[in-house]
Amino acid sequence: MRTATLAFVLLSWSAAASAQGVLAGDENAPAVALRPYFELSRQKFSADNTFENVFGEASAPFWGVGVQVAFWKARIYGEAGLSRLTRSDSQLVGERVLVSGNSIFKLGIPLRSTIEPWKVAGGYRFHVSPRIIPYAGAGIASYHYAEESDFATPDESFDGDGTGPLYQFGVEVRVHKWVGITVGGELSQVTGILGNGGLSQLYTSGGLEEGKDGEDDLGGWAFQFRVVVGR
Amino acid sequence: MFPRAPIVVALIGAAAIATHAQRGRFDVQDVGLTPLNVGEVIDTRMAPGSPASRAKAVVRAAIRGTTAQAAAPGRVIVRFRAAAGAAARAAAVRAVTRSGVIAQRPSYADFDLIRMDPTGDPEAVAAALKAQHADVVENAQAAYRWKTMFKPNDPLYVTRQWNLPYLNLEPAWDIQPRAGSDITVAVIDSGMAFRSASFTTDIPAFSVGTLVYPALNNVTIPFAAADQLVNASTANRIVAPYDFIWDDDLPLDFEGHGTHVAGTIGQITNDNTGPAGVAFNVKLMPVKVIDGVWDEVLGSPNFATDDLVARGIRYAVDRGAKILNMSIGRTGPPSFVIEDAIRYAVGRGAFVAVAAGNEYLDGNPLSVLAEICSRINGAMSVAAIDRNRGHASYSTAGAYVEIAAPGGDGSTPGFAGIDSFIVQQTYDFRFTDTYLLSPEEYRAPRFDVFGYIGYAGTSMATPHVAGAAAILMQQGITSPAAIEDALKRTAVDLGTPGKDNFFGYGLINVRNAMFGIGAAK
Numbered sequence: 001m002r003t004a005t006l007a008f009v010l011l012s013w014s015a016a017a018s019a020q021g022v023l024a025g026d027e028n029a030p031a032v033a034l035r036p037y038f039e040l041s042r043q044k045f046s047a048d049n050t051f052e053n054v055f056g057e058a059s060a061p062f063w064g065v066g067v068q069v070a071f072w073k074a075r076i077y078g079e080a081g082l083s084r085l086t087r088s089d090s091q092l093v094g095e096r097v098l099v100s101g102n103s104i105f106k107l108g109i110p111l112r113s114t115i116e117p118w119k120v121a122g123g124y125r126f127h128v129s130p131r132i133i134p135y136a137g138a139g140i141a142s143y144h145y146a147e148e149s150d151f152a153t154p155d156e157s158f159d160g161d162g163t164g165p166l167y168q169f170g171v172e173v174r175v176h177k178w179v180g181i182t183v184g185g186e187l188s189q190v191t192g193i194l195g196n197g198g199l200s201q202l203y204t205s206g207g208l209e210e211g212k213d214g215e216d217d218l219g220g221w222a223f224q225f226r227v228v229v230g231r
Numbered sequence: 232m233f234p235r236a237p238i239v240v241a242l243i244g245a246a247a248i249a250t251h252a253q254r255g256r257f258d259v260q261d262v263g264l265t266p267l268n269v270g271e272v273i274d275t276r277m278a279p280g281s282p283a284s285r286a287k288a289v290v291r292a293a294i295r296g297t298t299a300q301a302a303a304p305g306r307v308i309v310r311f312r313a314a315a316g317a318a319a320r321a322a323a324v325r326a327v328t329r330s331g332v333i334a335q336r337p338s339y340a341d342f343d344l345i346r347m348d349p350t351g352d353p354e355a356v357a358a359a360l361k362a363q364h365a366d367v368v369e370n371a372q373a374a375y376r377w378k379t380m381f382k383p384n385d386p387l388y389v390t391r392q393w394n395l396p397y398l399n400l401e402p403a404w405d406i407q408p409r410a411g412s413d414i415t416v417a418v419i420d421s422g423m424a425f426r427s428a429s430f431t432t433d434i435p436a437f438s439v440g441t442l443v444y445p446a447l448n449n450v451t452i453p454f455a456a457a458d459q460l461v462n463a464s465t466a467n468r469i470v471a472p473y474d475f476i477w478d479d480d481l482p483l484d485f486e487g488h489g490t491h492v493a494g495t496i497g498q499i500t501n502d503n504t505g506p507a508g509v510a511f512n513v514k515l516m517p518v519k520v521i522d523g524v525w526d527e528v529l530g531s532p533n534f535a536t537d538d539l540v541a542r543g544i545r546y547a548v549d550r551g552a553k554i555l556n557m558s559i560g561r562t563g564p565p566s567f568v569i570e571d572a573i574r575y576a577v578g579r580g581a582f583v584a585v586a587a588g589n590e591y592l593d594g595n596p597l598s599v600l601a602e603i604c605s606r607i608n609g610a611m612s613v614a615a616i617d618r619n620r621g622h623a624s625y626s627t628a629g630a631y632v633e634i635a636a637p638g639g640d641g642s643t644p645g646f647a648g649i650d651s652f653i654v655q656q657t658y659d660f661r662f663t664d665t666y667l668l669s670p671e672e673y674r675a676p677r678f679d680v681f682g683y684i685g686y687a688g689t690s691m692a693t694p695h696v697a698g699a700a701a702i703l704m705q706q707g708i709t710s711p712a713a714i715e716d717a718l719k720r721t722a723v724d725l726g727t728p729g730k731d732n733f734f735g736y737g738l739i740n741v742r743n744a745m746f747g748i749g750a751a752k
Contacts, residue, residue, distance in 0.1 A: 047750075054750045096747040100713035107707050107747045109406060146305075146349065147749050151406050154304055158752035159349040197752040 029074035035230030043222040047215035055094035082118035113147035133172040141166040141188040162192030182226035188219030305349030315367040323364035387506040391654040394637035403741040411510035411701035416554040417547030420489030422482040423517035424457040455679035459656040471550040474519040482519030487658035494655030495694035509698025544572035556697035557585040558690035562596040577609035582711035584696040586689035588627030605631035609711025615692040617643040622733040633735040638692035652685025717744040
């Protein structure tokens with residue numbers, strides 16, 4: 001449902017932009033422009049109940065790097081990037097929990113997780129003005145997720161990958177001939193990691209009253225701030 | 232009370248001396264000396280093939296099994312040769328594990344870490360690096376897991392206490408080394424050897440059948456604290472003692488039962504002496520609601536009845552107990568006051584462990600207290616298993632049995648004598664139960680002679696569960712219902728698959744009950 005809604009919004013936006021004649025592109029742009037970027041983001045996890053109870057927060061900060069390729073007068077872009085948690089050792093640190101009925105007890109047993117997303121996406125850049133360039137796109141996000149606890153035996157740790165669709169939009173502000181700053185959002189849906197065990201499974205299976213929509217999605221909404229270098 | 236076949240394995244005696252206080256109609260005298268006792272265990276030499284040696288082998292195997300170290304997945308420690316460049320290092324790593332990357336060197340390290348596919352074999356990768364890339368790699372190894380490995384140094388823990396490893400306790404102690412230090416466990420029982428004292432009194436004459444035991448006038452009856460429950464460094468662990476049999480605050484144990492039960496819960500541990508306890512740092516609240524033979528001979532004003540037990544439960548909860556151990560019970564009609572008291576306790580956040588009963592061979596009647604507790608989340612009825620993890624022959628069975636723990640059984644196949652019992656410190660009954668002697672040999676009892684005594688019964692199984700509950704509560708599981716839930720869900724299924732009438736949900740597993748879950752697993 002969320003995906004369909006977002007797709008509808010993006011299509012509407014594209015149509016509106018086209019109607020306003022903002023699809024002209026940058027006449028001075030090279031045929032193909034390589035645009036490396038550095039980004040800071042904060043992701044609010046769709047599995048917010050799980051993260052809130054295990055890690056004490058439903059969102060986490062990331063840093064990321066990647067490269068964007070823009071072509072067709074910089075109207076079309078493709079990009080690939082990866083990101084890591086901006087935490088000590090790139091880990092979220094929480095604690096194991098015990099669930100009984102609808103009560104969750106924190107056990108004080110440290111649990112550390114690493115979340116390593118990478119993504120491939122592409123989309124359209126709307127040249128509203130030479131300095132203001134909204135964009136919208138879609139792609140694929142893949143997350144590597146691992147968690148381990150003190151005192152855990154190897155079979156009590158988790159290490160796995162999941163993949164899902166990614167939708168992004170935002171506005172790039174050109175602050176220099178070679179530098180742009182982007183503020184945007186990204187929605188990812190990454191399945192195959194959560195929901196098969198642990199607290200996320202209890203939420204997903206309806207074992208807990210909260211989170212009845214399921215918590216099998218490691219993705220979520222991310223707010224991004226990005227510095228792009230290139231035309 | 233559910234004691235069964237106490238047997239003596241050790242003894243040592245001592246005496247007591249006195250100053251003054253008043254207790255009912257008796258002359259009670261405080262003793263200012265260090266508690267006497269200390270046991271000396273029966274001959275522990277073990278011949279190969281003997282039951283004792285087999286027991287030792289079982290314990291050793293259990294210990295090795297729980298402390299075996301495993302290589303952490305996805306990680307190899309490597310020291311590269313200084314002359315090897317970054318490209319050569321990376322090439323060597325990739326040659327042995329395609330997923331391997333050299334991580335940024337961690338602080339305080341004179342080595343590097345290779346991160347690799349966690350499903351790979353880090354030991355094989357380390358070996359391959361050393362064997363195939365010696366020009367680049369000086370040394371490599373898997374990253375083996377370290378942990379604290381608490382194993383009590385109490386000698387009887389190794390030689391006699393087969394029961395504690397059955398609970399998967401060592402890894403539980405690693406996780407929760409405080410072992411219940413913030414938790415008060417009420418032992419609602421026959422009292423407890425928690426302090427020194429002595430009575431000077433007259434013991435009236437009494438008859439047992441045709442035997443007539445003469446009056447003993449102006450005799451002094453000494454009591455001492457069990458030094459494996461209370462000593463100079465743990466004197467403050469005793470909380471709000473009360474005696475409902477004598478209506479005072481001196482619940483001295485005339486039977487040894489409550490003292491033994493308290494030992495399983497909280498025997499002083501890792502002190503190089505005697506046996507260990509499950510939650511060895513808990514505070515103990517002796518609440519005496521069971522009268523012994525001597526209580527009755529000496530004319531106690533009360534005896535164990537529903538009203539007294541109900542008051543004892545409510546007292547314990549109101550005085551701060553968070554775990555109630557009730558190795559007591561009765562058969563017969565139901566009791567609303569007991570049920571109300573149990574519900575009151577659980578409602579106030581106290582977990583209750585009760586004995587399922589020892590009457591399986593006596594018609595297997597329903598145990599009133601156990602049946603009540605089976606209907607209340609946060610109170611559990613406990614069956615006993617023997618050393619073979621089988622049903623203890625005496626342990627009452629029924630749909631109301633919820634969980635099982637070691638209770639020992641003198642008729643356990645393959646184990647003889649003390650090796651099939653639950654061993655804790657309590658009185659040597661040969662010095663306390665002098666009414667079992669002939670009238671000619673009869674003398675005043677003394678309660679200052681302790682040994683490491685083997686008991687069997689659901690009374691002995693129950694404090695394992697109470698101790699486990701104390702550890703779980705210390706770990707943060709503050710709801711009695713959640714403790715029950717955790718113990719049930721992580722129990723090791725025994726007997727017929729699933730819940731059954733002999734073992735309930737199975738044998739408790741303390742470590743697994745307290746380990747919980749993560750986000751994804």
